[in-house]
Amino acid sequence: xxxxxxxxxxxxxxxxxxxxYSKLGLLVPARDSINGYRRYSMQQxxxxxxxxxxxxxxxxxxxxxxxxxxxASGDTPCPLVKKLIDRHMEVVRAQMxxxxxxxxxxxxxxxxxxxxxxxxxxxxxxxxxIENWDSDHPDGNHPNDNHPDxNHPNDNHPDxNHDVCTTEAYDAIQY
Numbered sequence: 257x258x259x260x261x262x263x264x265x266x267x268x269x270x271x272x273x274x275x276x277y278s279k280l281g282l283l284v285p286a287r288d289s290i291n292g293y294r295r296y297s298m299q300q301x302x303x304x305x306x307x308x309x310x311x312x313x314x315x316x317x318x319x320x321x322x323x324x325x326x327x328a329s330g331d332t333p334c335p336l337v338k339k340l341i342d343r344h345m346e347v348v349r350a351q352m353x354x355x356x357x358x359x360x361x362x363x364x365x366x367x368x369x370x371x372x373x374x375x376x377x378x379x380x381x382x383x384x385x386i387e388n389w390d391s392d393h394p395d396g397n398h399p400n401d402n403h404p405d406x407n408h409p410n411d412n413h414p415d416x417n418h419d420v421c422t423t424e425a426y427d428a429i430q431y
Contacts, residue, residue: 257286257295267304274304282307282321314344365389 264271277283278294283303285294296304303324310320319340326333365385375384 257297258301260285260294260296263296263301263304266301267308269308277304277307277317280317280321282317282324313341314348315340 258266260271260274264274274283274296275294278285283296283300285296285300287293288295306324307320310323311317315323323333323337323340326336368389369385372385375381377383381387
C-alpha cells in the first residue's frame with residue numbers, strides 16, 4: 257500500500273489531485289490505523305490508471321464517476337463510454353470549427369492592422385483597431401474571413417465570460 261505522495265509521484269500527478277479524487281469518491285483509500293494516513297492498494301492504483309486514461313480521452317470527472325458506479329453495480333459501462341465519447345467528439349469538433357473561425361478573423365485583423373497607425377486612448381476611444389473592426393464591417397462579413405456559414409461571427413458565445421482554468425478546476429466546477 258502506498259501513501260498519497262508515493263502514488264502521486266508514481267503517476268506524475270500532484271498529491272492534491274489524488275486527494276481531490278479521493279474526496280470525490282473516485283478513489284477510495286484505506287486509512288492507516290496508526291496515523292490515519294490514506295493508503296492506496298493495487299486496486300486503487302488500477303482505478304487511478306483508469307481515471308487518468310479516461311481524463312486523457314476527455315472524460316469529465318462526472319463521466320468517470322458514472323462509469324465507475326456502473327461498473328461497481330455489475331453492469332457493463334461500455335455502451336455508456338461509447339455514447340459519452342461520441343458526444344464529446346461532437347463538442348470538440350464544434351470547438352475546432354469555432355477556433356478555426358476565430359483564427360481566420362484574427363489573421364484578417366492582423367493583416368488589416370499591420371500598417372495601421374497607433375492612437376492614444378481618449379474619452380471616446382480605448383483602441384481604435386478593435387473599435388473600428390466591427391464598424392468597418394457592420395454586416396459581420398470581414399473581407400478575409402472565409403467563413404460563409406457563420407453570418408454572425410461576433411455573437412456572444414456562452415463561454416465568453418469565463419476565464420480559462422485548469423482541467424482539475426473545470427472538472428471540479430462540473431462535478
